[in-house]
Amino acid sequence: MPVPAAVRRAPRVLLGTFCLYHMGASLLSNMPSTTAFGGELRAPFEAYIFHAGLWQSWTMFTTIPYFRSIHPVLLAHAPGGAETEYGAILPGLEGYRQRTRLTGLFLRYTFPAPDMAGFARGYVHDACDAIEAASGVRPAFVGLRLDSEHLVPLDRVRTSGQTSVPGRELSAASGPCD
Amino acid sequence: MRLVAALDRFLFEPIDARVYAAVRVAYAVVCLAVVAELWPVRRELFCGAMIPRAPSPPWYLPMAWVTSPAGVSAVLVGAAVCAGLAAVGLLTRLAVVGLYLWSFSYAYVAYPAETGYDGLVRLAGLALAVSPAARAWSLDGLLRPPRSSWVPRYGLRLLQWQLAIVYAVTVWLKAPDPYWRGGDLMSYFMMSIFARHPDASWATMGRTSALLTWGTLVLETSIPVMLFTRRGRRWGFLCGLALHGGIALESTIGLFSLAMTPYYAAFLRAEDFDDLARVGRSLRDRVSRRPA
Numbered sequence: 001m002p003v004p005a006a007v008r009r010a011p012r013v014l015l016g017t018f019c020l021y022h023m024g025a026s027l028l029s030n031m032p033s034t035t036a037f038g039g040e041l042r043a044p045f046e047a048y049i050f051h052a053g054l055w056q057s058w059t060m061f062t063t064i065p066y067f068r069s070i071h072p073v074l075l076a077h078a079p080g081g082a083e084t085e086y087g088a089i090l091p092g093l094e095g096y097r098q099r100t101r102l103t104g105l106f107l108r109y110t111f112p113a114p115d116m117a118g119f120a121r122g123y124v125h126d127a128c129d130a131i132e133a134a135s136g137v138r139p140a141f142v143g144l145r146l147d148s149e150h151l152v153p154l155d156r157v158r159t160s161g162q163t164s165v166p167g168r169e170l171s172a173a174s175g176p177c178d
Numbered sequence: 179m180r181l182v183a184a185l186d187r188f189l190f191e192p193i194d195a196r197v198y199a200a201v202r203v204a205y206a207v208v209c210l211a212v213v214a215e216l217w218p219v220r221r222e223l224f225c226g227a228m229i230p231r232a233p234s235p236p237w238y239l240p241m242a243w244v245t246s247p248a249g250v251s252a253v254l255v256g257a258a259v260c261a262g263l264a265a266v267g268l269l270t271r272l273a274v275v276g277l278y279l280w281s282f283s284y285a286y287v288a289y290p291a292e293t294g295y296d297g298l299v300r301l302a303g304l305a306l307a308v309s310p311a312a313r314a315w316s317l318d319g320l321l322r323p324p325r326s327s328w329v330p331r332y333g334l335r336l337l338q339w340q341l342a343i344v345y346a347v348t349v350w351l352k353a354p355d356p357y358w359r360g361g362d363l364m365s366y367f368m369m370s371i372f373a374r375h376p377d378a379s380w381a382t383m384g385r386t387s388a389l390l391t392w393g394t395l396v397l398e399t400s401i402p403v404m405l406f407t408r409r410g411r412r413w414g415f416l417c418g419l420a421l422h423g424g425i426a427l428e429s430t431i432g433l434f435s436l437a438m439t440p441y442y443a444a445f446l447r448a449e450d451f452d453d454l455a456r457v458g459r460s461l462r463d464r465v466s467r468r469p470a
Contacts, residue, residue: 018308090228100372
């Protein structure tokens with residue numbers, strides 16, 4: 001018995017519908033939730049975006065990179081007030097080494113966007129544990145400090161020949177060890 | 179009905195299976211490069227010490243199941259094996275699905291350390307995982323020869339669409355920035371942590387910086403347009419090579435350029451392979467005719 005045309009075409013229709021849905025989801029996963037539409041346009045795609053890993057962010061160098069170099073360190077304040085520096089790489093508190101991925105990670109931990117704040121606090125909490133394990137004393141406060149060479153404005157580079165000046169920032173995620 | 183027919187043609191027009199093969203091989207190379215990049219920092223990124231585990235990851239993500247250094251290493255070795263299989267086209271579907279789930283899972287687990295090229299790898303993996311079985315340039319094809327060397331192009335369309343989104347969104351976000359508008363961005367970039375050879379002399383190269391800064395925006399705007407048109411396609415490839423070749427040579431984020439190659443390969447056509455073969459033959463003939 002011949003298969004009806006509609007049945008023969010069904011897989012193609014389904015596949016085509018999936019492709020269009022996927023393309024819509026790819027597009028709308030870039031839609032910020034701060035527009036007048038809020039999350040309305042994304043809502044039909046939200047579950048698919050999450051379960052298929054379709055989130056995406058193309059905020060690549062949307063402004064200048066502000067640093068010539070960075071060197072993150074952990075600062076531990078003992079309950080008595082003494083301050084000690086440790087390497088920022090957990091769990092062994094090793095010194096930072098320059099790698100693109102670790103650069104991005106520490107910049108996000110030092111200046112955490114809302115979606116990074118929880119991760120950054122978790123990192124500081126884990127740093128409390130690591131410092132306690134290494135020194136035998138639980139610090140009262142741990143801070144992530146980003147020592148850096150900050151780029152200076154171009155006109156200053158032209159006059160001084162120096163591209164950067166030293167800078168120090170304390171991460172907003174720094175806090176007491178509970 | 180015309181719209182339906184146009185959509186049908188857009189998604190299901192037959193295309194030479196070698197295009198999928200080129201995309202697959204490029205994707206496998208990218209995945210191998212990312213495995214090599216992640217390997218030295220695997221303990222920091224995936225064992226929960228530097229990046230706290232996000233709650234309730236999807237169960238099908240391999241990295242969600244492992245936190246030990248040995249387990250993380252095993253997953254990365256598995257990804258490298260999948261990349262090797264994908265490159266030679268053996269158990270292709272399984273290998274590509276494995277790579278997609280690996281790339282999804284490492285980006286999920288190490289979200290704060292995610293880079294732009296991780297997104298490219300993950301999204302290309304999904305598109306390839308749902309693409310038709312194209313058994314060109316593959317051991318699968320040798321073991322089970324395909325009935326036709328033409329396959330529907332919907333998987334390539336997903337990649338092409340994604341490339342257009344990448345460029346459109348990045349231009350949308352960059353264009354309002356005063357450094358991009360003022361043409362100074364490239365001077366700062368070439369003195370920064372991301373420059374391969376940071377050099378203060380870029381502060382005095384205002385015109386070069388402005389041309390490169392604005393040129394980047396022009397290329398990012400026009401490349402997708404060129405690639406989608408029959409006459410501009412090869413210009414699109416050349417402009418893409420100039421843009422991403424420059425990024426690869428002069429920055430520390432060369433992996434981004436490499437990760438774009440499967441997306442560009444999705445715009446290839448049968449005639450490109452024929453032309454390349456003709457150029458190869460012509461070069462070989464010239465070399466063989468040269469007097470000893």
